[in-house]
Amino acid sequence: MPLIGLEYPATDIRVCVFSGDLESFFPKPQGLVESEWPPTQVRYLGIYLGQLGCKTVLVEDHYMDRDYVYDVALFYSRSLRSYPNYCQRLHFFSEAFDQEAWRSHVVNIGSREHAASFLQASYLGFSVVKPLPGSPLGRTVLPTLGPEAQSGAQRSFGAVRPYQVHLAGFDLRVTGLVFQQQDQGVSACATTALWSAMHNVTKAEGLTVMTPAEITEAASRYALPTGRALPSEGLTIQQICEATRAAGLQPVLIPSVSLDHDRAQLLAYLSSGFAPVLAVQPLSGTGVGHAVCAVGLKVHQIKPQTNPNLHFKDRATSVTGLYIHDDRLGPYAAAELVQWTADNGKVRTAVFIRWPDADVPAEQSYLQAIIVPVPSKLRMSLTRIRALAHGLVEAAAVLFPEFADHIVFSCRYQLRHDYLSKAIHFGLSEAGLYDLQCKTVLSRFVGLIEITNEEEPLFDILLDATETLANPSALAIVGRRGLPAKYHPDLRNIADQFAARLIL
């Protein structure tokens, strides 16, 4: 009997031309393939890479992927079939080069710096290929599309982060949010959506990023309504909350009640860098629920106020859609948010998910709930911040009449450091800048209400996000460049009413 498994696998890095699709990198498995081949996610990825201008694919034959190794340890190592514990990794580049050029980049020591710059400038991210016949698409990080959509809408991706990639001694970097296909062994849609959602916030909080296998285990520790944990039969919303807590975060669970409410929540959390998991249900009312991860926003014009008794606008009305990681489709899939009247007459928020090259929605669902993994110390709910903001902005519209009907508010959380680092551009006096930077106590995350006049900021109110009630927790009101000095006395009176420090 030959000795099995004692030899190390061979490896190389091969250069291939990207011809518009990725099917050749994912060979069809032998035997009966129960679902369609190539998988939808592979076809989607090919189209998306085409949009990014991909020209070259580097294939790293041997790659140890932490997430996959955990999957193997928990599940696949006990299968009859001998699954390898390593993967392949594909790297995508927007410049065309061949094997000879790649070799030259690696071995020409004199032009190493030039080679590193060339590779980084054209790097479009990576995709891990798992040796799982039915679900080969593993951890994938690609950049987002540009800030302007063809329709003229603006794209904004608040929940992405930089990923460092090591390839043949080169340090490469790509900014995005991790995506992968569900494998139905250790993960279903809810697991992969939560895995993506937690990737940015756990890193920022210095926590260990859980693998899909660890998420499924944590979700099943205390509650198993589906009977067995593995193979994964999906998660309930309660299990998603449990796994989020196991990761050292807290789940904010927001039932979907109306389009206005839902887009206000999505705008605030995504602008704060927190990726929400969306629980959706087919519009038909039949079929099982599904989970996706929201990564970015599509915004148009801010809509006018519909209540004639009010004199402000809500920035959340500018949100018309989302970019989501849908593990049945691919990363950054476009989804429209629309108001939908269900058969029972109830008005709901509907989510229409589209392919990148098609105008017709691939799927129509309604939104059931939004689950956002957030740091534990972020206690003040967004709804409470908005409650304070509504009253404040309406009062400002009355007190500063030249801005009435054009004054806009928005709410989000921001790290103290990020806010302070931008303060030099606020137009504050020297005394005001020193006061804000050195003499004002702020929580690590502040609840931020921004009042603007559609073109430039007027003033901000900073709230202590570690508190539970918004009203007694105003730390400071910060005047911004757009607020004329004639209104400063009234702003001082507003600050006094909130027992907040005024910074001008």
Added chain:
Amino acid sequence: MSSEERVRRALESARQAVKPIVKQEMEGELVSNELLSVRLRNHR
């Protein structure tokens, strides 16, 4: 009327004006057991 009183009244009046919106958003936060039990497991 002093400027302090004018601002106080403006804030109170605004608080009353937005009360219906605030109430609606607060009520939307209530979570039911039914929602917690929703299972998410779509395969493709």
